[in-house]
Amino acid sequence: MSALLEKELQELKEVDWSRISPKLEKQLLEKEGDTIIDVVHQNLETIIENNRGKEEALIEVLHQVQDLIGFIPKAVQKKIARGLGVLPTEVASVISFYSHFSEKAKGKxxxxxxxxxxxxxxxxxxxxxxxxxxxxxxxxxxxxxxxxxxxxxxxxxxxxxxxxxxxxxxxxxxxxxxxxxxxxxxxxxxxx
Ligand code: FES
The missing domain is CATH 3.40.30.10 (Glutaredoxin)
Structure with missing residues (x-):
């Protein structure tokens, strides 16, 4: 496992995953044996691979991730930034500008x-x-x-x-x- 992958997985482990979207919950149930980290990481890899290096795809990628997880924590923001080749601060400012995006899990x-x-x-x-x-x-x-x-x-x-x-x-x-x-x-x- 590369040092970067190890770091990304560690950062994902530190996120509070107690309130996730119904969509992600469903995937987790379907993928028996996989942890929440596995499922999130696999999904992120797919979304980012389809948009690698495309700065202009940032908003679309954020929509897909918000829709999938229900929020976009810092660890995920960093991974998106690396994949698309933008600064993490740029990702954070787009999230704070649009009320549709949220860094924290929404309430019940x-x-x-x-x-x-x-x-x-x-x-x-x-x-x-x-x-x-x-x-x-x-x-x-x-x-x-x-x-x-x-x-x-x-x-x-x-x-x-x-x-x-x-x-x-x-x-x-x-x-x-x-x-x-x-x-x-x-x-x-x-x-x-
Ligand atoms: S102003 Fe229309 S519902 Fe409040």
Whole structure:
């Protein structure tokens, strides 16, 4: 085994793989005997081999990796950077620029809170503020316990229910700060 491969595998081993995408979970079940590191590494090799040396393919590669794993940890960013011939800092800045990409695993419950005009005039800013303070997260973050990820978005297309949030895609409308927290606590307690 080359020193580089050994280093890459070691870096992958240091990642917290406790929250992976359903797609990767399925592959892991199908490839009996393989570890999560084996499965991730094989997939990355294939994606990178198809794009080796192509700097212009960076966003496409990030989409494929985000879709596969559910997040793009630093160890994976380094491997992508080496494969495509770009700087790791360039990979990191693209990930932080696009909200679709995430360096950390998303929470079990993904909250999208609307700050579009209809929701804003009905008090969404107070709801956002309450959620941020209650769970100690900013937009784009995940709570340390892995329960919630928060994204503040522009119009969820349900303005009649303003102010609105979705949790894993399910809409909850006509909110106020207390009602929003009560809904989230129900998710946390397994009552939703
Ligand atoms: S502005 Fe919030 S759903 Fe449209």
């Amino acid at each position: 419950y993904q909250i999208a809170l609307c700050k579009g005009t209809a929701c804003y005039v009905k008090g969404s800013a107070e709801i956002i503020d309450k959620i941020k303070r209650k769970y100690g997260i900013e937009s784009g973050d995940t709570t340390d316990d892995g329960f919630f990820s928060l994204e503040v978005v522009r119009c969820l297309g349900a303005c009649g229910l303003a102010p609105v949030m979705t949790v894993n895609g399910k809409a909850h409308g006509l909110l106020n700060p207390e009602k929003a927290i009560s809904v989230l606590e129900q998710y946390k307690n397994g009552e939703m």
